[in-house]
Amino acid sequence: MVTAQGESVLRGSPYRADCPTRRILDRIGDRWTVLIVGALWDGAARFSELRRRIDGISQKMLTQTLRGLERDGLVCRTVYPEVPVRVEYTLTEAGRTLRDPLRALEEWSIAHLGDVSASQEAYDRGSTSS
Amino acid sequence: MVTAQGESVLRGSPYRADCPTRRILDRIGDRWTVLIVGALWDGAARFSELRRRIDGISQKMLTQTLRGLERDGLVCRTVYPEVPVRVEYTLTEAGRTLRDPLRALEEWSIAHLGDVSASQEAYDRGSTSS
DNA sequence: CCGTATCCGAATTGATACTG
DNA sequence: CAGTATCAATTCGGATACGG
Numbered sequence: 001m002v003t004a005q006g007e008s009v010l011r012g013s014p015y016r017a018d019c020p021t022r023r024i025l026d027r028i029g030d031r032w033t034v035l036i037v038g039a040l041w042d043g044a045a046r047f048s049e050l051r052r053r054i055d056g057i058s059q060k061m062l063t064q065t066l067r068g069l070e071r072d073g074l075v076c077r078t079v080y081p082e083v084p085v086r087v088e089y090t091l092t093e094a095g096r097t098l099r100d101p102l103r104a105l106e107e108w109s110i111a112h113l114g115d116v117s118a119s120q121e122a123y124d125r126g127s128t129s130s
Numbered sequence: 131m132v133t134a135q136g137e138s139v140l141r142g143s144p145y146r147a148d149c150p151t152r153r154i155l156d157r158i159g160d161r162w163t164v165l166i167v168g169a170l171w172d173g174a175a176r177f178s179e180l181r182r183r184i185d186g187i188s189q190k191m192l193t194q195t196l197r198g199l200e201r202d203g204l205v206c207r208t209v210y211p212e213v214p215v216r217v218e219y220t221l222t223e224a225g226r227t228l229r230d231p232l233r234a235l236e237e238w239s240i241a242h243l244g245d246v247s248a249s250q251e252a253y254d255r256g257s258t259s260s
Numbered sequence: 261c262c263g264t265a266t267c268c269g270a271a272t273t274g275a276t277a278c279t280g
Numbered sequence: 281c282a283g284t285a286t287c288a289a290t291t292c293g294g295a296t297a298c299g300g
Contacts, residue, residue: 020239021164021232023246029159031293034151047262058294063263073249084261085300094245101238102151104231109150115224116153119203161273177282188274193283214281215280 027072028098032057032065037091037098040075044090074098157202158228162187162195167221167228170205174220204228 028034032054039045039053051062066089069075074095080086091098158164162184169175169183181192196219199205204225210216 020243021236022161023243024235024239025159025164027246029155031152034155059263060295061293064293071250071253072246073253074246079262082261085263087262094242097242098238101231101234104234105154106151108228108231109154112224112227113150113153116157116202116204119224120201123201123203189283190275190285191273194273209282215283217282 027068028102030065032061033069034102036062036065036069037074037095037102040089040091040095041099044078044088047087047089050089069095157198158232160195162191163199164232166192166195166199167204167225167232170219170221170225171229174208174218177217177219180219199225 028037035054035057036050039050045053047062047066050066051057051059054062066075066077070077074092076090076092078088078090080088158167165184165187166180169180175183177192177196180196181187181189184192196205196207200207204222206220206222208218208220210218
């Protein structure tokens with residue numbers, strides 16, 4: 001549970017900012033990465049199709065996030081030099097292994113979102129009704 | 131896998147920004163939340179002890195993140211009206227359930243960080259050596 | 261079609277100073 | 281000890297315009 005790169009975030013102290021989990025969260029914690037991975041789940045997709053599938057993403061952020069994922073070796077970008085050019089994105093094998101941890105997180109979210117929302121409302125009520 | 135609140139991020143389209151997973155990632159995706167949850171893993175801790183344990187966190191961010199976790203019902207704050215005052219933080223039962231998904235993420239990180247770093251270096255070399 | 265470049269406002273974070 | 285308040289720096293994200 002402890003590597004040469006850094007210590008566990010969940011156990012051990014002090015908790016270093018450059019531990020593996022923090023580095024990965026810096027990647028998947030942003031607004032779009034998880035959405036893109038999800039959109040590529042079923043297979044390859046073109047740039048414009050991703051743009052259509054992911055509600056609200058701008059062209060800039062789609063490009064930027066895809067570049068980051070490509071740099072990390074999680075997404076593969078293939079250019080077909082046709083006219084007009086066609087670009088397809090797919091998850092790499094490493095990218096597909098993200099499925100399990102992401103699913104665990106999703107299941108936790110679905111199971112606890114109600115409690116969290118209720119707790120938030122209770123907390124906010126307590127603050128305003130002084 | 132699909133709730134009344136929103137659709138799965140991993141499957142289904144379009145991928146909505148207000149799905150459960152996105153809401154939870156908005157919480158744990160920030161720079162400090164996971165570190166704090168990790169620091170509270172072994173049991174209760176005082177404010178200043180957390181500050182010492184979490185490398186590089188500022189007083190402001192520790193307070194702010196703890197407030198957020200408290201609002202979400204994941205952390206419990208207890209004030210002991212001694213002199214000087216003592217404040218202890220613990221994970222709630224809901225907070226402790228975060229263990230499994232966080233562990234899954236940590237294990238993925240540890241298993242793949244090497245590959246990711248190598249991929250990054252290769253990618254960066256390819257860009258600069260034009 | 262698939263981007264890149266630039267500008268700008270909004271949100272995050274940190275440093276610092278001060279309070280019960 | 282355990283915060284709150286304020287300000288400045290940085291980063292993020294979106295809109296727009298343009299290029300291969």
